[in-house]
Amino acid sequence: MKNLKLKSARAGKDLSQDQLAALCGVSRQTISAIEKGDYNPTINLCIAICKALDKTLDDLFWE
Amino acid sequence: MASVAIVFSLGIFVAIILTIVIMKFTNTDKKIKTQYDERQEIIRSRGYKYSFYAMLIIEVLFMCIKIADIKLPVNDFLLHLLAMLFGCLVLCVYSIWNDAYWGLNNDRKKYIIIYALVTLFNVAPIVAAFLEGDFRTEGWDALPITNIVVVIWLALIAAAALVKKIVDSRSGEED
Numbered sequence: 001m002k003n004l005k006l007k008s009a010r011a012g013k014d015l016s017q018d019q020l021a022a023l024c025g026v027s028r029q030t031i032s033a034i035e036k037g038d039y040n041p042t043i044n045l046c047i048a049i050c051k052a053l054d055k056t057l058d059d060l061f062w063e
Numbered sequence: 064m065a066s067v068a069i070v071f072s073l074g075i076f077v078a079i080i081l082t083i084v085i086m087k088f089t090n091t092d093k094k095i096k097t098q099y100d101e102r103q104e105i106i107r108s109r110g111y112k113y114s115f116y117a118m119l120i121i122e123v124l125f126m127c128i129k130i131a132d133i134k135l136p137v138n139d140f141l142l143h144l145l146a147m148l149f150g151c152l153v154l155c156v157y158s159i160w161n162d163a164y165w166g167l168n169n170d171r172k173k174y175i176i177i178y179a180l181v182t183l184f185n186v187a188p189i190v191a192a193f194l195e196g197d198f199r200t201e202g203w204d205a206l207p208i209t210n211i212v213v214v215i216w217l218a219l220i221a222a223a224a225l226v227k228k229i230v231d232s233r234s235g236e237e238d
Contacts, residue, residue, distance in 0.1 A: 029162035
């Protein structure tokens with residue numbers, strides 16, 4: 001299932017996948033895979049993404 | 064024969080040292096170990112599994128050929144090299160196709176330069192065999208088969224990377 005909340009939060013911060021990936025210490029393809037719903041990140045990566053986007057886990061990863 | 068084994072072992076030792084130096088030089092953080100993110104680690108773990116199975120199948124195939132006493136026109140060491148290269152090929156292609164080939168700290172440009180140099184070092188003996196006329200006088204035996212196999216292996220990896228790049232560019236950089 002696509003993670004549209006993550007995609008819109010990233011766009012809201014005006015960040016590219018590359019920039020968000022650099023902030024989280026992962027590859028651009030990993031961010032792309034999370035947004036497309038092809039990869040379920042670990043809780044550590046979820047937290048890193050939330051911190052980079054100033055969001056909570058509920059905001060981005062809870063349905 | 065023993066001297067050949069010593070030279071071969073020395074060659075492998077030098078290759079290991081060279082690889083360590085090259086890895087240090089090609090990684091942006093000057094670390095020997097390539098860093099991968101969690102998704103890439105999972106993909107690569109799966110790749111290593113497939114690579115192991117591939118190598119196993121090839122080795123069993125060669126074992127059957129040996130048991131059946133079928134004579135192949137190549138040395139035994141080349142058969143093991145083929146199995147190893149095939150295993151590595153499976154890992155490389157699987158990693159490339161799933162975006163887990165390039166690590167976070169890899170300098171791609173330096174990698175490509177080294178890749179080109181390695182290809183050149185392997186193409187040189189093949190060209191030399193043709194130029195010196197050994198091929199015409201001695202036939203296929205005069206050709207450096209190991210180098211030919213390595214060049215084909217490198218070409219297959221490059222082709223996989225190229226196809227992946229084309230597929231990615233068609234589907235858009237960010238999706």
